[in-house]
Amino acid sequence: xxxxxxxxxxxxQLKWRTRPSLIRRHLQRKRFWFTRNCRxxxxxxxxxxxxxxxxxxxxxxxxxxxxxxxxxxxxxxxGVQLLAFPENNSLQLLGLFPGVQALLExxxxxxxxxxxxLHFAAPFINRVALQVFACLSKAFGIxxxxxxxxxxxGKIIRNRSFLFxxxxxxxxxxxxxxxxxxxxSWGFSAGERFSIIETPLGRLAMPICMDASFFxxxxxxxxxxxxxxxxxIANTExxxxxxxxxxxxxxxxxxxxxxxxxxxxxxxxxxxxTGRAGVFAPLExxxxxxxxxxxxxxxxxxxxxxxxxxxxxxxxxxxxxxxLGDANPSFSQKYFxxxxxxxxxxxxx
Amino acid sequence: xxFAGCDFRQRQGFxxxxxxxxxxxxxxxxxxxxxxxHLALLYAFHRGDLGAASDFGQAVSAFxxxxxxxxxxxxxxxxxxxxxxxxxxxPGTVLKTEEGQIYHEAWxxxxxxxxxxxxxxxxxxxxxxxxxxxxxxxxxxFSTALGKLGIIIGTDAWYPEVGRVLAxxxxxxxxxxxxxxxxxxxxxxxxxxxxxxxxxxFFCVESQLVAALPGRAWGAPSLIHAxxxxxxxxxxxxxxxxxxGAYTNYLEASLNKEARRAxxxxxxxxKLLNPAFCRYPDSLSAEEEHANKN
Numbered sequence: 154x155x156x157x158x159x160x161x162x163x164x165x166q167l168k169w170r171t172r173p174s175l176i177r178r179h180l181q182r183k184r185f186w187f188t189r190n191c192r193x194x195x196x197x198x199x200x201x202x203x204x205x206x207x208x209x210x211x212x213x214x215x216x217x218x219x220x221x222x223x224x225x226x227x228x229x230x231x232g233v234q235l236l237a238f239p240e241n242n243s244l245q246l247l248g249l250f251p252g253v254q255a256l257l258e259x260x261x262x263x264x265x266x267x268x269x270x271l272h273f274a275a276p277f278i279n280r281v282a283l284q285v286f287a288c289l290s291k292a293f294g295i296x297x298x299x300x301x302x303x304x305x306x307g308k309i310i311r312n313r314s315f316l317f318x319x320x321x322x323x324x325x326x327x328x329x330x331x332x333x334x335x336x337x338s339w340g341f342s343a344g345e346r347f348s349i350i351e352t353p354l355g356r357l358a359m360p361i362c363m364d365a366s367f368f369x370x371x372x373x374x375x376x377x378x379x380x381x382x383x384x385x386i387a388n389t390e391x392x393x394x395x396x397x398x399x400x401x402x403x404x405x406x407x408x409x410x411x412x413x414x415x416x417x418x419x420x421x422x423x424x425x426x427t428g429r430a431g432v433f434a435p436l437e438x439x440x441x442x443x444x445x446x447x448x449x450x451x452x453x454x455x456x457x458x459x460x461x462x463x464x465x466x467x468x469x470x471x472x473x474x475x476x477l478g479d480a481n482p483s484f485s486q487k488y489f490x491x492x493x494x495x496x497x498x499x500x501x502x
Numbered sequence: 503x504x505f506a507g508c509d510f511r512q513r514q515g516f517x518x519x520x521x522x523x524x525x526x527x528x529x530x531x532x533x534x535x536x537x538x539x540h541l542a543l544l545y546a547f548h549r550g551d552l553g554a555a556s557d558f559g560q561a562v563s564a565f566x567x568x569x570x571x572x573x574x575x576x577x578x579x580x581x582x583x584x585x586x587x588x589x590x591x592x593p594g595t596v597l598k599t600e601e602g603q604i605y606h607e608a609w610x611x612x613x614x615x616x617x618x619x620x621x622x623x624x625x626x627x628x629x630x631x632x633x634x635x636x637x638x639x640x641x642x643x644f645s646t647a648l649g650k651l652g653i654i655i656g657t658d659a660w661y662p663e664v665g666r667v668l669a670x671x672x673x674x675x676x677x678x679x680x681x682x683x684x685x686x687x688x689x690x691x692x693x694x695x696x697x698x699x700x701x702x703x704f705f706c707v708e709s710q711l712v713a714a715l716p717g718r719a720w721g722a723p724s725l726i727h728a729x730x731x732x733x734x735x736x737x738x739x740x741x742x743x744x745x746x747g748a749y750t751n752y753l754e755a756s757l758n759k760e761a762r763r764a765x766x767x768x769x770x771x772x773k774l775l776n777p778a779f780c781r782y783p784d785s786l787s788a789e790e791e792h793a794n795k796n
Contacts, residue, residue: 330776330778330779331774331775331776331779332774332776333774334774343776343778343779344779345776345778345779346779347779363774366701366771366774367701367775368662368663368666368701369666369775369779370779372662372663373779393730393735393736395730395735395736395737395738396730396736398692399697399700399701399730403692403693403696403697403700403701406660406689406693406697407660407661407662407693407697436689436690436693442686442689443688443689444689444693473628474628475627475628475629476627476628476657476660477660477661478628479625479626479627479631479637479657479661480625481624481625481637481639481663483637483639484624484637484638484639484640484641484663484667485663487639487640488641488667489663489667492666492667492670492671493670493777
């Protein structure tokens with residue numbers, strides 16, 4: 154009985170602490186200026202930003218709001234029209250739950266599983282995160298990809314990214330389709346398709362982290378017409394240039410799109426996260442012909458990377474690429490259905 | 503091998519170039535040798551078989567006019583090399599006409615000198631399309647004493663579909679016959695075979711041509727690739743120089759199949775590919791078309 158009362162009180166307190174009106178009012182008290190960044194959009198000149206966020210567990214949702222505000226304000230002041238936040242950006246709000254780190258790290262019988270914890274916590278942290286980014290995108294008048302969140306859907310949990318428009322409305326979402334074994338062990342379920350979001354900025358897509366390990370992700374998006382692909386990451390691997398090169402960079406080269414990588418770095422929930430946020434382009438569209446427009450210098454510090462994208466130059470390159478753009482339908486139709494069936498039988502065993 | 507400085511004019515000069523550089527494996531270890539793309543074209547040109555071709559297009563046209571016996575002779579020469587070196591050999595590429603279509607093709611010759619199969623280029627560059635070449639429609643994986651081998655030719659390196667189909671057939675070693683235009687190629691090569699290796703976890707022996715024809719110069723370092731986790735510094739390069747792009751006439755490495763299997767056991771990348779999603783759009787369209795018809 155006593156436990157039930159405690160639980161009820163705790164839930165009431167959580168609801169009160171994460172109520173949208175509290176977040177809204179808190180952010181409205183800040184010094185905002187509605188930027189003109191997205192007033193005039195030209196496909197020749199799209200300014201994008203990728204954040205590298207230093208992870209922290211927030212015990213107070215308003216501190217999280219302040220920190221996200223700081224990142225957005227900095228980007229907006231730099232003229233950014235589309236800003237990307239990292240994978241698991243809202244997981245930093247797990248600090249709202251006392252003792253959560255210990256519960257997640259040390260699983261034991263009688264304790265809630267990680268999956269149960271996420272099911273319980275996700276509605277609250279999403280309530281905060283989505284409200285924060287709806288407010289910030291509207292207040293600054295820019296497009297914001299809020300990063301990803303654990304998102305319960307009935308009995309399952311997705312790793313889902315969200316895009317907000319300059320009017321504060323949610324424009325689209327994307328579930329992570331390829332899960333790491335760690336995520337599977339935490340009870341996440343994979344999405345089943347990739348989609349693009351049409352915006353006045355261009356055709357955007359936002360697959361998540363591991364999704365960029367497979368060419369199929371970007372090929373699907375390219376065939377749907379994607380121009381800018383945002384990949385939020387939260388990588389638990391020790392940083393190495395070559396290991397990190399295996400994600401978004403080759404995918405951008407194979408599929409002739411622009412790529413934004415936003416990264417969560419530092420210590421979170423017992424993991425050391427590394428990565429270098431950046432903006433990537435086909436070799437032919439980068440000054441040093443290396444496929445990189447800008448990239449963070451450090452893999453463990455906060456950063457904001459900005460670059461200007463020329464979607465007309467991208468379209469022109471696609472039309473005239475010396476090596477890419479060919480198709481071989483008879484090859485694809487001959488092999489792909491069967492090849493993926495073979496895959497299910499573990500060709501590497 | 504890159505054939506820089508090779509004297510193609512006499513058969514003997516060509517053989518001596520190969521024998522002077524290639525160091526066959528000790529004992530009876532299986533041995534694989536890969537030559538670069540357009541080697542037959544270069545061989546024919548320097549022997550004077552292509553007349554006064556003044557550019558690449560003319561050289562190709564003249565090559566396609568060679569008598570049928572020419573390619574038999576070229577194949578016989580490489581069968582001899584394979585027997586002599588007791589090596590599985592991918593002797594670069596030839597251009598071949600069949601039913602009025604032009605194909606860019608490579609053979610796999612066994613250590614006994616027998617042709618084990620061939621592979622046609624599957625995706626074409628803009629120039630190749632303009633020259634009227636046709637695409638093959640088959641990607642074969644050949645079982646050999648070395649393991650399962652696949653071949654990719656030129657532009658195919660930038661089409662990850664090719665590596666994926668071969669990987670899903672169980673290919674363990676990819677043989678890449680390349681001929682990149684001379685210049686800064688580091689990032690272009692990394693966007694090619696390197697990425698194919700990293701997303702499929704097989705080995706790749708990338709042989710690049712260093713030579714010239716009138717109006718055309720090729721030059722890029724050959725590389726031997728492996729999954730990052732089994733290379734020093736995680737570079738994904740077992741042999742070859744991506745940093746300076748320096749050429750080596752001959753490049754070699756031992757491919758540790760057990761180490762590769764350990765990498766895959768630890769990080770089974772293809773098993774993480776989501777089968778719910780990986781219905782390739784082309785095949786999906788075909789299926790949908792079929793469904794609509796019914």
